[in-house]
Amino acid sequence: MKKARKGFIKTLPYLCLVGVIALGLMTIVGTGGGGGGGGGGGAPTITLNDLVGTYNLTAFTVAYDDGLTITQEDVDSYSGTMLIMPDGSMSQTVETNGFVVSFQGTILSVVTDTLRIFTPECTYDLGFELDGNVLTTFFLSGTCGVNWSEVDVWEKTSASTSLSKADNLAFEEAEKIEETIPGGAVGSIWNFLP
Amino acid sequence: MKSIISNRVNILQVLIGIAVLLVGSLVYLIDRTPYQTYFIYRIANISLYNALPNLFGHIGNSLPAFIHVFSFILITAGFIFCNKKGYLIICLSWFLIDCVFELGQKFNTWSSKIIPDWFAGIPFLENTENYFLQGTFDFIDLTAIAFGTVIAYFVLLTTNKGGYHEESKKRVY
Numbered sequence: 231m232k233k234a235r236k237g238f239i240k241t242l243p244y245l246c247l248v249g250v251i252a253l254g255l256m257t258i259v260g261t262g263g264g265g266g267g268g269g270g271g272g273a274p275t276i277t278l279n280d281l282v283g284t285y286n287l288t289a290f291t292v293a294y295d296d297g298l299t300i301t302q303e304d305v306d307s308y309s310g311t312m313l314i315m316p317d318g319s320m321s322q323t324v325e326t327n328g329f330v331v332s333f334q335g336t337i338l339s340v341v342t343d344t345l346r347i348f349t350p351e352c353t354y355d356l357g358f359e360l361d362g363n364v365l366t367t368f369f370l371s372g373t374c375g376v377n378w379s380e381v382d383v384w385e386k387t388s389a390s391t392s393l394s395k396a397d398n399l400a401f402e403e404a405e406k407i408e409e410t411i412p413g414g415a416v417g418s419i420w421n422f423l424p
Numbered sequence: 425m426k427s428i429i430s431n432r433v434n435i436l437q438v439l440i441g442i443a444v445l446l447v448g449s450l451v452y453l454i455d456r457t458p459y460q461t462y463f464i465y466r467i468a469n470i471s472l473y474n475a476l477p478n479l480f481g482h483i484g485n486s487l488p489a490f491i492h493v494f495s496f497i498l499i500t501a502g503f504i505f506c507n508k509k510g511y512l513i514i515c516l517s518w519f520l521i522d523c524v525f526e527l528g529q530k531f532n533t534w535s536s537k538i539i540p541d542w543f544a545g546i547p548f549l550e551n552t553e554n555y556f557l558q559g560t561f562d563f564i565d566l567t568a569i570a571f572g573t574v575i576a577y578f579v580l581l582t583t584n585k586g587g588y589h590e591e592s593k594k595r596v597y
Contacts (some may be wrong), residue, residue, distance in 0.1 A: 246503040254518070256548045257445075258525050259555050260463035261452055261488060282434060347517075378552040 276317055276360055279338050285312040285384035286363060287324060292417040294378045295371055300416075310416075312384055320347070324416050331418050369415055378417040436583050437502030441495040448491030453483045462551040467530040490568040492494035493522045496584075513581045523566060530561035 288308025292300045302308050310324035316339065323332040335349040345356045345367075354376075357368035369380040452461045454472045464471055466471055497518045501511055528535035535556045543549040 243504050249502065250496065250500050250503060254492070254500075254521070257463075257496075259524070259551070259552050260548050261461055261492075262551070262555055264561055344459070386462060 233279050275342060276340060277336060278314075279316070280360060280387065281337075281340065281345075282316050283314060283345075283366065283386045284388045284390060285314070285386050286310065287312070288385045290416045291382040292378050292380045292415075293380075295373075295418070296377075308416075310382075326416060331415065335416075346395075369417075376415070376417060380415050380417045381414065434502040434505055437498045437580065439502075440579065440583065441498030444491055444498070445495040448495065451480055451484045451488055451491075454479045462548070462554070466565040467547070473520065477597040485519050486562065486564045486568040489522065489526070489565040490572040492572070493518050494568050494576045498579060501580050504547065508581070511577060511589060512586075515573050515577045515580075518576075519569060522569045525555075526561060526565050526569065527573075528556050529559040531558040532559075 237412060265329070287308065289302050290308070290310075294300075297366065305326045308324070308326040312320065312322040314320045318337040319334070320337055321334045324332060333349060335347045338346040338348050338353070343357055343359065345358055347354055347356055349376065352373075355375045358365045359368075363386040365384045365386065367380075367382045367384065369376075369382070371379040373399070452464055453468075453470065454476050455478050456464075456473060479486070494520070497515050500518065501514050504510070504514075536553050539552050539556075543552055
């Protein structure tokens, strides 16, 4: 018994060493590292600041891999609001035919024509074009495992990120009467239709 | 290895390491959006971001790099109770580990390729690819790692009273 205890005490520092190393590696990976400031190189033409604001959805085109294509003209009703905050966090709510999808994410980087967006489920690249107040986003099939491509056209209604009273009321009404389903883009709605 | 490791624990070093590590975690709890940090949104599920004012400002960008290497050098050294040479080995080991991970962010196409598929779905390991692809390489982080290593070495020397080195001295005289 004494021998076993001695042996355990002898191996304890090694066990602690392994544990501390494992914890050290886990904290590196789990925290995502230091994440310093921006690097060098040419400055992107569009920055996050240019994108900050409140947007309304004005048009969309969803092309499913099986050939079906849906646009805003194929639905009875649609609306959408997107907020992009100065710290990169963004939220989006879209309603079509009474179904609501919404998601929240963080813009990790804005490089020329691509936004890298992080959500707990998936990190992905979203192509974009900014022409005045019109922001067009391009979502490719296969991204995050979806089976459709999507082009959304958003019009910036305000450089402010607080929703107007009317928009707030619309959000509240939507929450009361409409069905919320999983997914973040317009295309995910159609997967739930018969 | 035996000359480095003994079965005594330097509690002071371990406690300093843990305390500093906890301060470092405040950067992620308060100053960063929860979606930026895997252990916040997946494990801890708490965030004080926007609930409290920004605590560390610009220093918060590279403070975790400093704190990580500093803390783990102290915790490791505290647990394995070693001499000066051992301290040096521990410091260099953690310095190299942190530098390799930081450089992995610079050469992220290569580093993301060597991550095995079975990491997917395993807590923490599943975030390895994101760590390399989404993390930002920064020379300031490398400087912070080097600085943390040097400071930790000196803290180890000053907190070694009654430790392995001191005991060796006693035995000689």
